[in-house]
Amino acid sequence: MASMKAVRIHDFGGPEVLSVEDAPFPQAFDDEVVLKVHASSINPIDYKIRSGQHGGGKDQLPITLGRDVSGTVELCGTRAHTLAKGDPIYAMLGRDRGGHSEYVVVKAVEMAAKPREVDHLHAAAVPLAGLTAWQGLFDHGGLAAGQRVLIHGGAGGVGHFAIQFAKAKGAFVATTVSGEDIDFARTLGADQVVDYKKQRFEDEVAEVDLVLDLIAGETQDRSWAVVKPGGIIVSTLAESSPEKARQRGARGTRYMARPNAAQLAEIGRLIDNGKVRPYVDAVFPLKDVAAAEARLENEHVRGKIVLEVVA
Ligand SMILES: NC(=O)c1ccc[n+]([C@@H]2O[C@H](COP(=O)([O-])OP(=O)(O)OC[C@H]3O[C@@H](n4cnc5c(N)ncnc54)[C@H](OP(=O)(O)O)[C@@H]3O)[C@@H](O)[C@H]2O)c1
Known part of the structure; x- marks a missing residue:
């Protein structure tokens, strides 16, 4: 054989x-x-x-x-x-x-x-990182033009696509990265970049509609402080606390990315149109x-x- x-x-x-x-x-x-x-x-x-x-x-x-x-x-x-x-x-x-x-x-x-x-x-x-970003922002997070999103881990595999997709949608994008990636995140289109090793994102970012959480742990816990009432934390890693969500008047969800031919074709069009790299x-x-x-x-x-x- x-x-x-x-x-x-x-x-x-x-x-x-x-x-x-x-x-x-x-x-x-x-x-x-x-x-x-x-x-x-x-x-x-x-x-x-x-x-x-x-x-x-x-x-x-x-x-x-x-x-x-x-x-x-x-x-x-x-x-x-x-x-x-x-x-x-x-x-x-x-x-x-x-x-x-x-x-x-x-x-x-x-x-x-x-x-x-x-x-x-x-x-x-x-494919996997792009679909994870797409499904987190749009299918689970419902991100729309004009809304505000905070993306934790914006310089990694999923995060660098998420910044570009959210900008292409017309959202205001804040992100956390380490110091050496600040310029990289800006070139991807982020409006606000926080160095997570030197700054507390809660002191810099407020009133977001969506947090895309690619980190979990205390990063997720601290994120409730920046979510608007009615907003949502969407995580690739950890279920969020229902108690904290209730106190904030917000929601939390965890998801697994899935293959999706139509979304992959849409992402391919954004790449061919020069909107995503x-x-x-x-x-x-x-x-x-x-x-x-x-x-x-x-x-x-x-x-x-x-x-x-x-x-
Ligand atoms: N549920 C699913 O379907 C699904 C799908 C894809 C990924 N995931 C999970 O989601 C996570 C992210 O995936 P990925 O492919 O993007 O991983 P990755 O390429 O390793 O990127 C992770 C990024 O997070 C940054 N980071 C680490 N600690 C941070 C903190 N406290 N605050 C802000 N940023 C921080 C890292 O930057 P530094 O190097 O500067 O620390 C790195 O750029 C992984 O745990 C992965 O397993 C789940």
Whole structure:
């Protein structure tokens, strides 16, 4: 049987459990395609799964990691009528597959045409982080033009998209970042930038309609002070306290981002129109996946870390 290279784990642990090894070549059914992966990016979920912090028991091993891909169609399932070999697409994969691999199956609901104006390395930086930002701001946060939003962690993978999407919508955007990223956040369009290591955001920002919380813990707790009555804290990480929400006359919610082909297509249009730019901090070859994950997990990263699969 034909095989390909994929990044798999056979046990949970540190970066040393990552193994670049032969895996079976995938098959496409119905409206699925087999994608030849040109690039795949790293998200915190990858090292959380690898270290066993993110659900999933040992019975699910081996696991192939990676949720983001950009590449070209290699094979079409029998009902993937609108696609042909060589078409460039990008996608956020479901958790049952991994994109840190030379080929992967992509379902119709997970993919959209790759934005034309960026290469595969930049396109691969987009899907999971971009959809997380989009769904947090608009589906869960209901952000509208003219409203005020505070984005915690604005220089990271999700945050740097959230700043740009919120600005494109016509919102007033405040964000927290560390000092070295102040100019970066401004170039993304943030109206107000707070250095979270030197300033208390509660002293600088007030009366926001929405807090997009990418940090949790005391950052989330302290955020109630800046939310308007009737506003909301939307978190990727932690359920908020119903008691604090009631005291403030506000709401809180936690969500999980999901693949969404229509939203990915909309994000691609914003990229092609020059309204949104994915920022890639560093590119590693697939074989150096352990160094790439360690970089995101332990060091300061601006935007995204990407794996180059086809050089
Ligand atoms: N629920 C979901 O579906 C979902 C989806 C995507 C992500 N997530 C989670 O959401 C979190 C963010 O994801 P990401 O991809 O954006 O991660 P990331 O790329 O690692 O970015 C995190 C950012 O937060 C900043 N930061 C750390 N402590 C902070 C603080 N106290 N105040 C303000 N900023 C702070 C970091 O800056 P410094 O380096 O300067 O500290 C970094 O820029 C992760 O925990 C991830 O697992 C959940």
